[in-house]
Amino acid sequence: MTQSIIINGKKHAIDVDGNMPLLWFLRDQLELTGTKFGCGSGLCGACTVHVNGQAIRSCITPVSTLVGKKITTIEGLSEKGDHPLQRAWLNNNVPQCGYCQAGQIMNAASLLSVNAAPSSEEIDTAMQGNICRCGTYQRIKKAIVEAADTLSKEV
Amino acid sequence: MTISNVSRRDFLKTAGLATSGLVISVALPMNALAEKGIMKESAEEINAFIQIADNGDTVIYCGRCEMGQGISTALPSAVADEMEADWQRVTVKQGDADEKYGPQATGGSASIRVMFQPMREAGATAKAMLIAAAAKVWKTSPDNCFAQAHFVINKTNQQKLGYGELASIAANMPVPEKPTLKKKADFKYIGTALSRHDQDEVVVGKRIYGVDTKLPGLKYAAIIHCPVLGGALKSLDKTAALKMKGVSDVVEIPRFAIPFGSIGGVAVVADNSWTAQQAVKQLKIEWSLGENAIYDTKEYKQQLVKNVEKPATLASERGDIEKAFSTAKHKMSATYTGGHLSHAPMEPNASVVWVQKDSCEVWASTQSPADIQKVLGQYLERDPKDIIVHVAMAGGAFGRKFKCDYVHEAAVISQKTGSPIQLTWTREEDMRTGYYHSINAQHIEASMDENGNVTGWLHRAAFPSISTLFDPSLVRTPANSLDDITNHLFGVENCRVESGDAKAHTRIGWYRAVYAIFYGFAFSTFADELAYKAGKDSLSFVNQLLDNNKNKEQTAQVKRAKDILAIAANKSGWKNRDKLPEGQGIGLAVHYSFQSFVAMAVHVEVNGDDIKVLNVDCAIDCGQVLNLDGATAQMEGAVVMGMSLALSTEITFRGGAVVNSNFHDYPVMRITDMPNVRVHMPDSDESPTGLGEPGVAPFAPALSNAVFAASGKRYRDLPFKPMSV
The missing domain is CATH 1.10.150.120 ([2Fe-2S]-binding domain)
Known part of the structure; x- marks a missing residue:
């Protein structure tokens, strides 16, 4: 059975190599480009998203470690952009x-x-x-x- | 300058503009630009469009590139102000590459200096035509009408007509020859702190940058470059990379030895960026490194110092420096150095290019779309005009994205694979394949009389110059790159400028503030050292040095420099600096560059080797300020960039290759080091000049002077505290 991940309240199948960092799953697979690539090594914070409400660096977090977890990106931080x-x-x-x-x-x-x-x-x-x-x-x-x-x- | 009504012209369709309503174009004659040193040819081209649709929606196109400096808010707001547009009804759009916009190359803090007046006149023209249209409808005189917030109002009966209702009628009105501009007191947007037009998109992640471009059928590429300038691929084994799932191609990119062409590398094409990056690591590559493999910046910098501490090649001379030196009361000399810098904008180099048989389309963060057209035109053997360049918002640039080698590479890959290609460089490739700020050394010797007047100034500089990009055979800095030394505002009767040998072993490029970084550092630090030697306080010493400038052409500039320095000093509490706690000190610097005057007073606390910057008072005179908030932001940013390069950032080469790789070994400033920055802008009626670059220069010398005041320790080498890599 395909594993899935919840991004901004929506369920997505993980249909990529599980080693792929969340950043690239967001940007290249889902075309959610609000989360940015800056360094690829967790050094600059441009790729920060929330996993179950906590900030993580998506560029060094393999998508396979996030099965069933709730991800929030900048696009989902607030419904009307009014956080x-x-x-x-x-x-x-x-x-x-x-x-x-x-x-x-x-x-x-x-x-x-x-x-x-x-x-x-x-x-x-x-x-x-x-x-x-x-x-x-x-x-x-x-x-x-x-x-x-x-x-x-x-x- | 010519302003035309182009509402019905055919090219509007090709420019992607609607053809109903009113469209005003502004043409800035190229010969006017040539006078300002911007363009060479004499012709007339269109720089900006204002489009008012029949429903009143107004689009103002910005031809200059946006990279965070705020130009796409500032210039359109000047148009909107003059045309009495309601800013809420205005949408700003970025103009694609088109010579009709005139020079789009964005650098040198030139946008506001060159475009402020034409933009205002365009807005005033639109307003005059809208008023003429309303007068026609009401069968009254235009003098009986006035414009306000997207309406024309009839003075007699207070009737109102909206800009949307008037647009198509206005399109038939004659273009006024000399539109009347508003008085300063009547400005609504100019000189205010108008917010950026796009920040609501930024905070929700909807602002699209070059790296965010998506197209159907897009393929993703990653690249590894030849580590040494002039090297080439010796052998390549791509078997393992090609076996990876999702990888479709490996493309060799030979060096394209023109200024903004690829340095040479190998790219992998895949279904997504990450797979492409992983596959690059599977390539087995041998490079032949070529003659620049000898490059070692530690040794090279030592050699530069030797080259400036002995007689070098004369660049300019005035007075009799030997006589000044032989009759001096005091003599003093010092040598200053600085390392290579990488721009390291947060958005790494990225673009999308699709080369097809009959077309080539580019989406890129860029500071110079015309150079993309030129390079791709040359590479693809097509007319540059046929290269379509969509200018994307750049996630920082600082000079790096003027030089779009990354776009050339994406074009090569697209041409060879037939797919639309998004090439995104990794941070490591960005750090290692730059167009670096010059490594540099300067040696100054000066003489003073018994009253602390500087009587002679010998200034030797050696740095591989940007000119080497265009002429790699240069072995020393050309004399014209030393003009800012010769023409410095300090008044010294006897002055000699010499150029020391400095061959380039890597690509050198414009970096925010360019040569002003090290000129400002050497001049303002040395002045502080001279003041100490003469037993004077630094502020009065610098004022005296400026007062001694008897060149009448510089009288006005000298006054502005002194005035702005006085503001920075006063605001910092300079007068009461003796009362500061032990270990604290204030340092001053003033520097004139890119036609703007910036002074800084830096207040530090020094504890052993630890330098903590507490406060920075920046005073700026850029003439009339177009956007107060944007100007303030530029100065806050300049302090941060100045602080990075003063304290910690340096690119190191060994074996011809860059050793640094990412932010752990290129430690740019972080929030923990942020001082309290206060920006002071005196009211001015001088014509406006730019602020992107000039803020960076005074920070490092003011910091050196502050640390000296606080601790007696003098830093003469940038960065003060290099990380060993």
């Missing part, structure tokens, strides 16, 4: 080229799900695996703080 982080990213005009930002947002969402009010140091520690070559770090940090604040008011 507090997405709104904060817009409020703070975070993106320059924007290429790394899907990974940044997914990583930050994972952080906020376990730490609703991270300190500056905790943000640094959680986000240090995500490179932005355009240099938007100052705004990323501001946006995360703002989103955390929004979330605390919503609860």
Whole structure:
């Protein structure tokens, strides 16, 4: 029986070599291109997605290890693109080229799900695996703080 | 500049524009561009389109390439402002490669400098024609009408007509000869912090970059390149690769020895990128490395230092430097170096190319679509105009994507396999097959009188120049690449510039800020060293050095440089720097490049070898600012890139090949090192200039000066703390 994986709430058969990293299954098989290829070695964070709500680097995660797991990509983070982080990213005009930002947002969402009010140091520690070559770090940090604040008011 | 009503012209169809409504084109005469050093020929071509459909939807095309610098928001917003368009009704589209847009090559911080005025005039023209159309409908005078937020309003009776209703009528109105431009006080978008037009797509993962292109029947390719410039394939065993499931072809790509052609490599074609990448690892390849296999950057840099610490080839001279040196009160010399840099944009080189018998179509992140047309035209022996290039959003570029060797390679693979090919380089190939920022050495000797006036300045520079891309026989930096030394704003009566030998052993290319990186570093660091020697504070010393510039052609520039430096210093708390805690210090630098003035004050805390950057105050004078938010973002980014190259990034060659491979051994800056960056922009009425490049230059010298102030330790080599690889 074909094994399957759930991506953004939708079941997909794993019809590829199980060693294929999730990144390429998303990008080349499903043509879900919001998740980006940056380094292929888990060094830059551009490919970050959630597995059962937790951030992982999809470029080094074989799809065979994800059978039956729930994957969330940037396309599925929120129904209307209005996750507090997405709104904060817009409020703070975070993106320059924007290429790394899907990974940044997914990583930050994972952080906020376990730490609703991270300190500056905790943000640094959680986000240090995500490179932005355009240099938007100052705004990323501001946006995360703002989103955390929004979330605390919503609860 | 000519603005035309092209609503009915045939070429609109070929340009993919709708033919109803109003279409305004802007043509910037090429001879005007030639004056600005952008283009050589004299002709008139169309640079931009504004299209207003009958329902009012407005499309503004941006002919310049977007790579994150925000140009596709900035320029269309200038059009929208002048035409009184409602920005919410405007869609920005990227223009494909077409000489009708004029020069699309995007670099040198030239877009706003060259296009700001023509874009405004295009918008003003559209507005005048829409007003004329409304006046005709109402049988009143155009003076009795005004435009506001996508409507023309009748002053007498307050009637309104929407731009959509007016578009087709406006298309029949004469094009005004000299449209009236708005006054600064009336701007709605220019000079504001307008958000990027596409950021809502970015945050949901819907923004399409070059690497995201999908076509029916697409095949995926990966590549390994010859590790040494000038080397070639000696033997290839592709058996194991071809046996892999999903692999369809192995394609040899010989070096195409033109500036933006492939360095040479072997590609694998497969059903998906990952399989192609795995199959590349199964190739058994032997390369003959050629004469550049001797290249070792450690040894080479030592040789460059030797070449600048002895007399070299004269590039320019003024006054009598020997006399200045022999009568000096103080003399001082220092040598500065820097390593190769790789652009390393987050999106690796990627494109889709489909070569067919009668057509060739390209989808690529690029800074220079016309160069793609030129290279592919030459390779395929077709007219460059027949190469269709769709310009995609680039996921960062920094100069790398000006040089589209990766597109040439995809074309070779597509031609040989007959399939549409997406070639995506791995990060390792991107790191190892670059067009690197020059490795460099500079030696400066200066003399001062008893009042701390610099009387003589000998400046020797040696670096393999970008000119070697076009003329590999060059053995030293050509004199014209040293003009920025000769024309530096520091006022020194007796000055001699020399060029040391520096043959290129790899491909050298433009990298954000280009030569300003090391010129800015040497000038502003050396000035700080001189100030210390003369017993003066660095700010007043630099001001004196600038005041000593008696060249009348530079008077205005000197004033702007001084003013902007004063702002950075004031904002940083320079005056109270004596009160900083032990181990902290502030360093200053000001640099003029790409016609913009940038000063930085860097505040650091030094603890042993540990350098922590706390605050950076950037002051910029780029004339009138078109987009405040975009300008601020460019400076924040420049600090980050400046910090990477000042502290840690360097490309190392051994045996002719790059040793670095990925972000673990090319450690670009991360969020943990981010200082507090404050950007200051004084109001200005000067014509606007660009900001993509000039922000990078002042950071490294300001950091060197800050570390010296904090600890007494002087860093003269970039990066300060290289990783051993």
